Each structure stands twice: as structure tokens, then as C-alpha cells.
Amino acid sequence: MTRKLPIIAVATAPGKAGVGVVRLSGQDLKPMIKALFNKELQPRQATLLNLRDASDQLIDQLLAIYFTSPASFTGEDVLELQCHGGPQLLGLVMRRCLELGKDSGLAIAEPGEFTLRAYLNNKVDLAQAEAIADLIDAQSEAAALGAARSLQGTFSHDINELIEEITQLRILVESTLDFPEEEIEFLENAHARERLLAVKHKLWTLQDGAKQGKILRDGANLVLVGAPNVGKSSLLNCLAGEEVAIVTPIAGTTRDRVRESIQIEGVPLHIIDTAGLRSTTDEVEAKGIERTWEAIRSADLVVFLTAPGAQKEVNDLRPQILKALPARCPILELINKADLLDLAKISRNENTLLISAKTGYGIEDLKQKILELIGWNGSQEGSIVARRRHLECIERAAEHIERSEQFAANGNNSLELFAEELSLAQNHLGQITGKLLPDDLLGKIFSQFCIGK
Structure with missing residues (x-):
């Protein structure tokens, strides 16, 4: 090894x-x-x-x-x-x-x-080892502080504490398998189901924390889409605080993806400005539009910009964008160029905001809505950083705990399956700290570190 x-x-x-x-x-x-x-x-x-x-x-x-x-x-x-x-x-x-x-x-x-x-x-x-790399690669102060907490063992402590509770529950369940005539009464007296429910709630809390930690570590891909000339590049420049993308009155100025990383309240965001979606015979623009659809398929949040007088484009594009969205990816619709409108006459729903990238109107509300839709809960105190690998392990452990709860409710004919599901949940959590990890995955994790670390 x-x-x-x-x-x-x-x-x-x-x-x-x-x-x-x-x-x-x-x-x-x-x-x-x-x-x-x-x-x-x-x-x-x-x-x-x-x-x-x-x-x-x-x-x-x-x-x-x-x-x-x-x-x-x-x-x-x-x-x-x-x-x-x-x-x-x-x-x-x-x-x-x-x-x-x-x-x-x-x-x-x-x-x-x-x-x-x-x-x-x-x-x-293993979680602490990964935190070393995350501390070096931190994209924000909040991410650096979260990685430092993980390196000190905060995340590992929570994982190990949960593993120990599952272990004790496994011992309790498996010890009853040799005494089938007494197992139900014994488990009831030992409050096995209540203890399982406590494990379940702690796992939910851990899962929520890991989701926040993943956002801190990786940021979120925010993709700006819409018809040409609705103000996508202007919005990118407004959020970035500088002229990152070229802005002209000519439709189709942006022909390729323009990526800029920013922070909102310490949360890293990767904003991707894309070519306007329309039919075109221009080979270069068509390639840019193809890349727009690729960006949508890898987005964490799609911001669909419209502008006054573009209702036909909205109606044409909305179903296409919704079809291309990744699973569970939210979409936020923005009506840009509010400086040209009578605001009192505009009707909106909760996922439609009115902004002006030119004047800055509505931008602060937009920032808060972005954080809400990517799943950020607004709290950095006590946060850790987490990787997709950690989140997947926690999600699988949660699935096994859910199934173990079902078997526990079925009575004495399902207690072996109850114990097995607890074991599988324990194994997935153990992979986070490296207690139960395949050698090939171990090599893959450390190969992503820098030389000298």
C-alpha cells in the first residue's frame, strides 16, 4: 500500500x-x-x-x-x-x-x-487526512475554518460516536438471536426501537451538516441561462463586482462559457455565464449553445434570465431547460432590466425575482435566494468541510437505518435482517474515517493530494 x-x-x-x-x-x-x-x-x-x-x-x-x-x-x-x-x-x-x-x-x-x-x-x-488537503485548497475563510475543525477531529468524533451507538444496538439485537422465545420482550425492555430512533435523528443531523460542509468545500455551480441579450453577462459582472464578461447591445456576444468564482457570505459560488439559447446557423455560436446545455446538465442551480418583451422566448425555452435539469437541481427565474418596467404591474411567484443588473436593484434579495436554493442554512459556526464521498456514505447509512427500522417493526421473524442492516450502516460510516475502506479507494483519495503533503 x-x-x-x-x-x-x-x-x-x-x-x-x-x-x-x-x-x-x-x-x-x-x-x-x-x-x-x-x-x-x-x-x-x-x-x-x-x-x-x-x-x-x-x-x-x-x-x-x-x-x-x-x-x-x-x-x-x-x-x-x-x-x-x-x-x-x-x-x-x-x-x-x-x-x-x-x-x-x-x-x-x-x-x-x-x-x-x-x-x-x-x-x-482518513477524514482528518482529507481535511489537510481541504485546508490547503480552501476557497473561502469559512471553508478554511471548517477544514481546521475537521482536522482537529470534530467530524470524526461525531462519526465515531454514531458508530459506537450502532455497535451497542447491534450487540443488543444479536445477543437476542440465541434466545428467540424472549427476544421481543428483551428488546422492548431495552428500548431498542427508541435507541434506533435516536440513531436515526443523529444521522439526519450529521447528514445536514455534511451537506453544508460539501457546499463550503466545493461551492456550487450557478449557471446563467436565457435568450440572447437578456443581461446574463451584465448579471455576472454585477455579482463579480468587476467586468468579467463583455457586454454589448448586440445579441449573441457571449459565445462560450465564462466562469467566475465569487463568495456570498463566505460561501463559494462558481458562476457560469453561457451563450444565449436560440436557433443559429453560426457554427461558433452553435458550439457555444451546445456548451450551454452541457453546463445546465452539471448545474447545482440554474438561473433563468428573462427581460421585458421576451415572453415568447421564455415560453419556448422553459420546457427545454426543465427537461435538461439534473435531478433535484432547482431553477430560479429572474426578470432582468427592472429599470425599464413599472414595478407595480409585475406579477411574480416565490421563485421569480425582479432585478436590474444595471442599477443593482434586487441583487441583495437575489444573493439570499441563491443561498437558500443551494441548501445553505446560513450558519458557519461549528461547521466542518465534507466531501461528496462522505455525503454518499452517510446517505447509504441512512438508507440502511431506515430499512432496519422496518425490520424492527416486523417482530421476531426479521431480527437477523435488522442486525444485518445495522451492520451495513456501520460499515458505510466506518468508510468515512477509514476503518473499513477498500485499498483501491485509499490510493485514489491520496493521489489527489499535492506532492510534499
């Missing part, structure tokens, strides 16, 4: 910087330290040292910090070299380390291999 040999990588981002860090991890790095600096290092003390090449020429004067196993990030011996941050210099440091570590099998780390070793050595669980 992972190599036992020592590994090395540059742990800082590519490019020029004041400081660059080279990190090594292995079972015993004392011989490596001796070869590099001809001296021993005191653990957890920064030591100023000269690193020289094979001809005794100075490569760099650096700080070295040595962490001994198991009190390190990976659970192995770890050596961090804090060098000057030029890419060429870091390359020289790497090359020298690899030269001196050749006999010990020192190799360049694979993506995520340091964190993988931390996971395999029980320094972090």
Missing part, C-alpha cells in the same frame, strides 16, 4: 519565496542526518547548518529540524530543511539528499504520501 523506504519532497509551493522546505520521512533518518551534516541533531530544535555538495562547495545555509518517531507528522522520523526558497536551490538540495540517501533507498514521495503514512501510522484518521 505504501513504501517502507524513506521519502523526500519539496513541501512548499513551486516558485520563488523567502523560504522553501524540503521534507524527509523514514524509519530511521539518523544515518541520513549524519551523512548530510556530519553531526547529530537534537529532536525538535532548529539548528543552523551548512549543506555542501560532493566537492565540499556550499549549497545553502539552512535550518534543520528533526522529529523522532513516533512524535512526528507521519509517525516516522521526519527531517525538515528550511532553505532559501529559489526553485534551483531547492533542486540542488533535493539532488544532494538523493545522492546521500541512495544506499538507504531514499525516493521522491508520491502525491499525498506523507499524509498517507500519517494515516497508516494512526496519527490521523
